[in-house]
Structure formats: C-alpha cells, structure tokens
Amino acid sequence: MGIELVGDLGYLLLICSGVGALAYIFKQPMILGFLIAGILIGPFGPFKLIHSTEMLNSFSDIAIVLLLFGVGLAFPLKQLRAIGRIGTGIAVIEVLVMLGIGFGVGAAFGWNFYDAMFLAAALSISSTAIIVKVLEDMGKMEATSSLLMIGVLVIEDIVAVVIISAMHSGVISGSFEFTQILATIGQIGLFIGGTIVAGVLVMPKLFSLISRLERYEITIMFALGTAFGLAFLSYSLGFSAATGAFLAGVIIAGTRFSDQVSTLIQPTREIFVAIFFVTIGALMDLSTISEYWAPIAVITVVTIFGKIGAVYGGVRLFGFDKTFAMGIGLSMAQLGEFSFIVLKVGQDLGVVSPFLFPIVGTVVALTTFVGPMLVKLGARAVAVYE
Numbered sequence: 001m002g003i004e005l006v007g008d009l010g011y012l013l014l015i016c017s018g019v020g021a022l023a024y025i026f027k028q029p030m031i032l033g034f035l036i037a038g039i040l041i042g043p044f045g046p047f048k049l050i051h052s053t054e055m056l057n058s059f060s061d062i063a064i065v066l067l068l069f070g071v072g073l074a075f076p077l078k079q080l081r082a083i084g085r086i087g088t089g090i091a092v093i094e095v096l097v098m099l100g101i102g103f104g105v106g107a108a109f110g111w112n113f114y115d116a117m118f119l120a121a122a123l124s125i126s127s128t129a130i131i132v133k134v135l136e137d138m139g140k141m142e143a144t145s146s147l148l149m150i151g152v153l154v155i156e157d158i159v160a161v162v163i164i165s166a167m168h169s170g171v172i173s174g175s176f177e178f179t180q181i182l183a184t185i186g187q188i189g190l191f192i193g194g195t196i197v198a199g200v201l202v203m204p205k206l207f208s209l210i211s212r213l214e215r216y217e218i219t220i221m222f223a224l225g226t227a228f229g230l231a232f233l234s235y236s237l238g239f240s241a242a243t244g245a246f247l248a249g250v251i252i253a254g255t256r257f258s259d260q261v262s263t264l265i266q267p268t269r270e271i272f273v274a275i276f277f278v279t280i281g282a283l284m285d286l287s288t289i290s291e292y293w294a295p296i297a298v299i300t301v302v303t304i305f306g307k308i309g310a311v312y313g314g315v316r317l318f319g320f321d322k323t324f325a326m327g328i329g330l331s332m333a334q335l336g337e338f339s340f341i342v343l344k345v346g347q348d349l350g351v352v353s354p355f356l357f358p359i360v361g362t363v364v365a366l367t368t369f370v371g372p373m374l375v376k377l378g379a380r381a382v383a384v385y386e
Contacts, residue, residue: 005055008049008050008051008052008055009055011049011050012050012275012278013271013275015037015040015041015278016034016274016275019033019040020033020037020274023036028369029369029371029372030274031127031336031337031364032369034277034278034281035277035278035281035284035361035364037278038277038278038279038280038281039281039282039286041282042056042282042284043282044282044283044284044285044286044287045282053282053283056279056282057279059275060275060276060280060344061241062272063272063273063275063276063279064241064242064276064344065227065228065231065241065242066227066265066269066272066273067269067272067273067276067337067341068161068231068242068245068246068341069224069227069245069248069249069265069269070249070262070265070269070273071128071246071249072245072246072247072248072249072250072251072252072253073249073250073252073261073265074249074262086148086151087151087152088155089314089317089318090148090152090311090314090328091151091152091153091155091156092155092159093311093317094124094126094307094310094314094332095124095125095159098120098123098303098306098310099120099121099124100120101120101123101302101306102116102119102120102121102123103117103119103120105119105295105298105299105302106119106120109295111353113176114346114352115356117167117176118167118342118343118345118346118351118356119299119356121163121164121167122335122338122343122360123302123303123335123339124156124159124160124163125156125159125160125335125338125339125342126152126153126156126307126332126333126334126335127334127338127367127368128153128154128156128157128336128337131149131153131334131375134371134372134375134376135149135150138376140379143379145324145327145328145331148328149331152311157246157338160338160342161240161242161243162188162243164240164242164243164341164342164345165188165239165240165243166181166184166188167342167345167346168239168240168345168349169184169188169239170184171346172349173238188243191234191237191239191243192243192247195244196247199247199248199250199254200254203254204255204256207219207222207252207255207256207257210222211257216260216264219257219260219264220261220264220265223248223252223261223264223265227245228245229248230244230245230247230248231244232244234247240345273337276337276340277337277340280340280344280357280361283347283357284357284358285354285357288355288358289358291355292355292358296359296362296363296366299359299360300362300363300367303333303334303363303367304334304374305333307329307332307333307334308326308329308332308333309329310329311325311329312328312329313325315328315329323382324381326381327377327379327382328378329378330375330377330378330381331374333367333371334367334370334371334374335360336364336368339364340360343356
C-alpha cells in the first residue's frame with residue numbers, strides 16, 4: 001500500500017468529519033452521516049477516492065475490537081444483578097422472535113442458508129448507541145422505563161456476542177445441528193467464564209502495579225494490548241474476535257481503574273468507530289438497491305413491527321400494562337452497530353452474498369433515521385408511569 005494508505009486515510013477522515021458535522025448540524029444520528037461518507041468515497045461511490053478494500057477491512061477489524069472493548073468497559077459484572085429476570089426475559093424473547101422472523105424472511109426470498117442465518121442475526125439486536133443517545137438528549141436516563149430498556153440492551157449485547165461466536169464456530173466446523181450449537185454455546189460459556197474468573201483475580205493486581213508508575217501511556221497500552229490480545233486468542237480458539245474484546249472490557253470494568261481507562265481510550269475508540277461505519281458504507285454497492293428494493297422494504301417493515309411486537313409481548317408477559325409495553329416496544333425498534341459486525345463476520349468467512357451488505361445497510365439507515373422519533377414517541381407513552 002505504501003504512501004497510498006496515508007492518502008486513503010486522509011480522504012477517509014476528512015470526508016468523515018465533514019459529513020459527520022453536517023449530520024450533527026441537521027440533528028441526524030452520526031452513524032447515518034458516517035455511512036453516507038463511506039458511500040461517497042468508497043470504490044462503489046461517486047467519488048471513488050478509496051480503492052483499497054484491504055485497507056478498509058483492516059481498519060474495520062481494529063474498529064470492531066475497540067467498539068466491543070468499549071461496550072465491555074461500560075458493563076461491570078455487578079450490573080447483571082441489577083438487570084434481573086425482567087430485562088433478561090424481554091431481551092431473550094425479542095432476540096428469539098427476530099431470529100425466527102429474519103430467517104423466515106430470508107428463506108421466503110429464496111436466499112441460501114447462510115444468507116438467511118446472517119440476516120436473522122443482523123436483525124435480532126437493537127442499537128444501544130442510538131437509544132442511549134436519544135435518552136441522554138431527553139434527560140430520561142434515570143427514568144424507570146429507561147433503566148429497563150438499558151437492561152434489555154445490555155443483555156442483548158451479551159447475546160449478540162454469543163451469537164457471533166456461535167455462528168463463527170458453526171461456519172468453521174460446517175455444522176449447525178442443534179447438539180453442535182449447544183456444544184458451541186457451552187464452549188463459549190466456558191471461555192467467557194474462565195476468562196472472567198482469571199481476569200477478576202489477576203487484572204486488579206496488574207493495574208495496581210501499573211498505576212504506581214503514574215504514566216498514562218503505559219496504562220492505555222496495557223489496556224489496549226489486553227483487548228487485542230484477548231481478541232486474537234478468542235479468534236485462535238475458533239470464536240469471534242469480538243468476544244475476546246468484549247471480555248477484556250468486562251474484566252477491566254470490574255477494576256477501580258475502569259473510568260480512567262475508559263477516558264484514556266475514548267478519543268481513539270471514537271475515531272475508529274467512525275472509521276468502522278465509514279468502512280461499512282464504502283463496502284456497500286448501492287447499485288444493487290434498485291434490484292433488491294422489495295427485500296429492503298419488507299425487511300424494514302418486519303424489523304420495525306417485529307421488534308415492537310416482540311418487546312411489547314415480553315413486557316406484557318411480566319405484568320406491565322399495554323401503554324407502558326407499547327412505549328418500551330416503540331423505543332427498541334431499530335438496528336445499529338451489531339448488525340454490521342454480524343455481516344462483517346459473515347463476509348470475512350466468505351459465506352454471505354455481496355447483496356446482503358447494501359440491503360441490511362439500507363435497512364439500518366432507514367431504521368436509524370426513524371429510530372429517534374420512535375424513541376421519543378415511546379418516551380411520551382411511558383411518561384405517565386415515571
């Protein structure tokens with residue numbers, strides 16, 4: 001690549017900052033702006049400023065590790081106990097319903113097994129970033145309904161990590177029999193449990209030693225080294241690199257240095273997360289949209305109404321009334337970052353068709369656009385209960 005890498009990175013960051021600024025000015029989600037930036041400068045876009053898909057893939061791999069590391073950092077183990085069975089139950093119901101709907105839609109369109117399976121996984125997880133951002137802007141983060149939604153989102157993030165690793169292992173082994181899936185989930189559980197136990201015992205002591213040096217660069221290098229090291233270990237064991245990165249964040253979140261680490265990596269993480277969405281946009285061949293407008297329309301509709309219905313049913317199952325359940329359901333009806341991570345895993349494994357990225361990318365863009373409006377509508381519906 002040579003000096004071309006420098007030029008590509010320059011184009012990427014400049015266009016990303018410009019379009020991101022426009023998205024902010026017009027009060028649109030930043031994710032939407034970054035996707036558009038990628039479409040404009042990618043090899044399939046009108047300007048074609050970036051030609052190296054190898055470079056794009058390398059940056060997105062780094063971004064996935066940082067993104068999942070950040071998710072883990074915001075998730076101390078004690079938070080699990082606070083979520084309880086209600087948040088866990090609603091999350092599991094929504095994921096299972098959307099997995100079934102997504103696979104059914106893919107099969108109905110005649111897509112192969114892997115395309116239908118990865119579509120199902122991409123539709124199963126709501127966007128933590130978008131929902132939390134809207135709730136913060138509305139000053140509703142401490143509301144009862146918001147705490148319930150955040151609990152559901154936390155469980156969904158964990159389920160997403162397990163799904164990604166299970167699919168990664170299944171593709172590599174070539175088997176998706178029920179017993180094989182259970183065995184894979186069991187192996188993932190052992191890896192997660194063993195890593196967390198080892199990390200909880202060792203990590204606080206290591207950070208205590210490092211903190212005595214009072215050098216922030218050593219702290220950040222050790223934290224990022226842990227994230228990338230566990231990501232590589234996870235990948236080497238046949239799981240997804242995202243699992244290891246997430247676990248690294250969870251382990252460090254359990255130490256008293258978590259806030260310091262989170263603050264130190266925030267600028268780096270934000271840059272690479274932006275690069276990730278620009279990369280996804282750049283890899284989307286929008287010329288296929290005219291050919292696949294019907295799947296895009298159907299998937300968008302079933303995603304919004306499927307998530308509303310699944311969450312509504314889950315909330316009602318735990319004894320809440322109809323208005324409160326509908327408010328929570330409306331707030332959870334969009335896709336986000338995990339949809340792209342799922343598809344990226346499928347692309348790296350070479351098992352998903354090229355048309356799936358632009359289809360799901362367009363659906364994400366559409367649900368991202370209407371998502372904030374639905375969250376605000378949902379917040380008004382539950383306001384009487386706060």
